[in-house]
Amino acid sequence: MTTQMYDVVVIGGGAAGLSAALTLSRARRSVLVIDAGSPRNAPASHAHNYLGREGIAPGQLLAIGREEASGYGAEIVEGEAVAAEKLPGGAGFRVVREDGIAVTARRLLVTTGLVDELPPIPGLAERWGRDVLHCPYCHGWEVRDLPVGIVALSPMAVHQALLWRQWSDDVTLFLHHAPEPGDEEYEQLAARGIAVVDGEVTGLEVSGDRLTGVRLADGRVVPRAAVVVQPRFTARSGVLDGLGLHATALEVGGHTVGTYIAADPAGATEVPGVWVAGNVTNLMEQVIGAAAAGQKAGAAINGHLMTEDVRRAVEARRAPFSAEAERQVCEKTLGSRRHGLQETR
Numbered sequence: 001m002t003t004q005m006y007d008v009v010v011i012g013g014g015a016a017g018l019s020a021a022l023t024l025s026r027a028r029r030s031v032l033v034i035d036a037g038s039p040r041n042a043p044a045s046h047a048h049n050y051l052g053r054e055g056i057a058p059g060q061l062l063a064i065g066r067e068e069a070s071g072y073g074a075e076i077v078e079g080e081a082v083a084a085e086k087l088p089g090g091a092g093f094r095v096v097r098e099d100g101i102a103v104t105a106r107r108l109l110v111t112t113g114l115v116d117e118l119p120p121i122p123g124l125a126e127r128w129g130r131d132v133l134h135c136p137y138c139h140g141w142e143v144r145d146l147p148v149g150i151v152a153l154s155p156m157a158v159h160q161a162l163l164w165r166q167w168s169d170d171v172t173l174f175l176h177h178a179p180e181p182g183d184e185e186y187e188q189l190a191a192r193g194i195a196v197v198d199g200e201v202t203g204l205e206v207s208g209d210r211l212t213g214v215r216l217a218d219g220r221v222v223p224r225a226a227v228v229v230q231p232r233f234t235a236r237s238g239v240l241d242g243l244g245l246h247a248t249a250l251e252v253g254g255h256t257v258g259t260y261i262a263a264d265p266a267g268a269t270e271v272p273g274v275w276v277a278g279n280v281t282n283l284m285e286q287v288i289g290a291a292a293a294g295q296k297a298g299a300a301i302n303g304h305l306m307t308e309d310v311r312r313a314v315e316a317r318r319a320p321f322s323a324e325a326e327r328q329v330c331e332k333t334l335g336s337r338r339h340g341l342q343e344t345r
């Protein structure tokens with residue numbers, strides 16, 4: 001790694017970070033991507049709904065992205081960024097990796113994603129992304145027509161059950177610790193043929209590395225081929241703490257579903273010069289949306305840098321006898337003849 005001042009350091013090399021790196025390197029900006037190598041969808045064997053690459057393995061999509069971005073000059077290094085701070089005098093930012101190596105940049109883009117915090121039901125984490133699922137658009141087609149169980153963890157569970165019913169006509173809602181559905185919700189569930197089972201879910205039944213059922217506290221086992229949960233989506237934003245940027249709770253229907261870093265539509269945060277994109281700021285973003293957000297943030301950062309470049313050039317032009325002004329005048333007045341002058345010296 002060089003000690004240069006990069007135009008942009010991108011922390012996180014998932015879909016959002018690599019897409020931004022591609023945009024910025026094609027805009028002839030110097031870019032360094034620092035990536036810890038744990039994208040959120042790593043447990044899944046395939047990534048779906050990415051137009052043009054439907055069903056691609058998550059690791060393969062990122063390998064293609066790394067190749068594309070580095071083809072235009074982006075530097076990509078493995079590692080975890082542990083701290084970021086402002087340099088004095090508005091000179092940019094300093095980012096420190098876990099191995100102590102520090103890099104500096106004029107702008108910072110954080111695309112570190114989120115952590116899916118699963119409920120503490122034994123056996124759930126081991127099967128996450130395989131037959132313990134959350135997103136019907138990611139996995140619904142793969143479990144279509146199979147017996148699906150929704151483990152209620154929030155007031156949104158009824159909505160989840162009604163949604164998953166689109167993929168299977170055999171959906172069971174396990175009430176677990178969630179509040180009892182209201183009369184109107186019971187009517188909706190009944191109208192769509194969704195069974196409701198009360199009692200605490202205490203574990204999963206597995207046979208031959210396949211989920212076969214949901215175990216309840218009273219010993220009942222309800223046969224199921226897939227289980228759906230609502231994880232808590234926690235922004236992976238610790239690296240921003242030193243910049244005074246902290247995650248905000250996202251509430252839906254009075255229930256906290258996760259945390260995110262607030263930003264404007266292009267990803268600019270309240271700290272000038274610091275951008276965010278992807279799941280760290282939008283908990284619902286899918287891979288193609290994260291890539292699009294990274295592209296948008298990359299273009300916005302380039303625009304921000306361009307404005308600063310122009311301001312500096314104007315200042316230099318106005319300042320008499322500055323080194324920069326002399327260089328620009330020399331360039332303009334002598335042009336290619338400058339080389340001739342040098343030769344005769």
Ligand SMILES: Cc1cc2nc3c(=O)[nH]c(=O)nc-3n(C[C@H](O)[C@H](O)[C@H](O)COP(=O)(O)OP(=O)(O)OC[C@H]3O[C@@H](n4cnc5c(N)ncnc54)[C@H](O)[C@@H]3O)c2cc1C
Nearest residue numbers: 012014015016036038040041048081113129278279286287
């Ligand atoms: C099981 C599962 C299956 C899914 N399937 C699909 C699907 O089929 N289709 C779909 O569209 N979406 C799917 N998703 C959602 C998808 O994973 C996200 O939309 C996508 O990963 C978001 O991209 P991102 O770039 O914001 O974050 P991520 O892909 O999570 O990338 C963040 C990167 O930043 C790195 N990082 C984090 N902290 C640091 C740090 N401090 N320093 C350096 N690097 C750091 C991480 O290691 C990671 O490489 C799935 C999610 C899950 C959980």
